[in-house]
Amino acid sequence: MLLRIAATRRPAFRLATVLCVLGLILAGCSPEHYPQSGLRPLSDFAKIGDDIQMTTFWWALGVFILVEGALVYAIFRFRGKPGDVEPKQIHGNTTVEIIWTAIPALILAAIAVPTVKGIFATAATPHSEVLTVEIIGHQWWWEFRYPDLHITTANELHIPVGLTVATKMGTVDVIHSFWAPRFAGKRDVFPNRETRLWFKAKEPGEYSGQCAEFCGIQHGRMAFRIKAQTPEEFQAWVSHMQTLGAKPATTAGAPAAAPAGSVQTATAGATVKPSQGAQQGKPQQGAAQQNGAPRDSGATKIAPSDPAYAAGEKLFTAKGCVGCHSLNAFNAPTGMIGPNLANVGARTYIAAGTLKNTDENLARWIQNPQLIKQGVLMPNLGVKPDEARSLVAFLRAHQ
Numbered sequence: 405m406l407l408r409i410a411a412t413r414r415p416a417f418r419l420a421t422v423l424c425v426l427g428l429i430l431a432g433c434s435p436e437h438y439p440q441s442g443l444r445p446l447s448d449f450a451k452i453g454d455d456i457q458m459t460t461f462w463w464a465l466g467v468f469i470l471v472e473g474a475l476v477y478a479i480f481r482f483r484g485k486p487g488d489v490e491p492k493q494i495h496g497n498t499t500v501e502i503i504w505t506a507i508p509a510l511i512l513a514a515i516a517v518p519t520v521k522g523i524f525a526t527a528a529t530p531h532s533e534v535l536t537v538e539i540i541g542h543q544w545w546w547e548f549r550y551p552d553l554h555i556t557t558a559n560e561l562h563i564p565v566g567l568t569v570a571t572k573m574g575t576v577d578v579i580h581s582f583w584a585p586r587f588a589g590k591r592d593v594f595p596n597r598e599t600r601l602w603f604k605a606k607e608p609g610e611y612s613g614q615c616a617e618f619c620g621i622q623h624g625r626m627a628f629r630i631k632a633q634t635p636e637e638f639q640a641w642v643s644h645m646q647t648l649g650a651k652p653a654t655t656a657g658a659p660a661a662a663p664a665g666s667v668q669t670a671t672a673g674a675t676v677k678p679s680q681g682a683q684q685g686k687p688q689q690g691a692a693q694q695n696g697a698p699r700d701s702g703a704t705k706i707a708p709s710d711p712a713y714a715a716g717e718k719l720f721t722a723k724g725c726v727g728c729h730s731l732n733a734f735n736a737p738t739g740m741i742g743p744n745l746a747n748v749g750a751r752t753y754i755a756a757g758t759l760k761n762t763d764e765n766l767a768r769w770i771q772n773p774q775l776i777k778q779g780v781l782m783p784n785l786g787v788k789p790d791e792a793r794s795l796v797a798f799l800r801a802h803q
């Protein structure tokens with residue numbers, strides 16, 4: 405009896421199983437949970453790859469429907485019955501052989517032409533007005549330098565919408581791979597060899613990217629953010645970063661207008677300011693601060709007059725932090741071992757995407773980086789909890 409029930413329910417059970425499995429597979433397609441998708445391009449570069457991918461997909465779908473349709477039709481239309489004679493054999497039919505060789509060749513040619521065009525387009529050097537960014541891979545974080553703007557930052561790349569970003573990439577140690585899926589394809593970065601990439605962001609927003617070449621045990625924690633901003637917001641960020649010396653500016657000011665001597669770019673109206681004039685390592689009182697990019701670290705802002713700030717400032721030197729990290733965004737020294745910390749207080753993440761940039765996480769990191777990211781070059785410096793709090797107060801003020 406039980407067996408009979410099981411047998412009658414079997415087709416329904418199978419269907420339910422198939423639907424469940426399909427549901428699970430499709431659940432993996434949610435763009436919200438998997439933001440690093442090359443299938444939703446946000447730049448001209450990514451669009452080239454996506455177009456080729458879609459062209460190939462439609463050709464493949466057409467071939468699939470025709471071939472499977474013919475197969476299914478043949479199975480039912482010419483199904484053998486008992487007593488049928490052997491059907492006529494067509495092996496060696498020259499006409500059929502030519503047709504099914506020529507058709508795939510033509511289809512492959514139709515895919516190859518846009519593919520080759522795409523390869524040349526993505527490998528080309530942009531001729532329009534560009535924003536040059538030098539990208540340097542480190543085990544395990546990213547250094548971003550804007551040579552024309554004399555700005556250096558780490559792990560969070562700010563770019564203006566509508567202006568082509570031309571990258572020049574290298575690494576100080578092993579091979580890494582720069583991959584911002586919504587903007588461009590992967591491109592490896594090598595020691596002693598420059599690789600290049602270009603892309604132009606279409607819309608503002610904050611997007612993630614990561615290293616895509618195994619580069620050591622913390623390869624998985626070598627992420628970065630791209631903050632695509634309107635030209636005005638980007639210009640404000642640039643102006644702000646150019647004020648960042650050894651101490652953060654203390655007074656909030658009006659949003660910065662495009663400074664005198666700035667360059668109006670042809671493509672986007674983004675204004676980029678050549679950086680002559682500002683002095684390295686000197687806080688600029690009254691300079692516009694915090695205009696532009698929203699500060700999303702969620703942390704309390706601490707005034708430099710705070711005693712914890714002063715204690716943190718001393719500890720930054722006493723504990724040797726200063727030996728590896730620069731606090732100057734403007735005209736920062738090259739060859740520093742650790743990430744530039746000039747605006748660390750304003751970043752979304754710390755330790756290259758490893759932790760949200762909260763005071764608590766920053767304190768944990770300062771006290772025991774090896775526990776959080778084993779093998780990282782930053783050693784445990786024996787920082788006590790109260791010292792970590794002071795260092796956090798000092799670093800948090802660096803926005």
Ligand code: CUA
Binds near residue numbers: 615619624
């Ligand atoms: Cu750098 Cu993987």
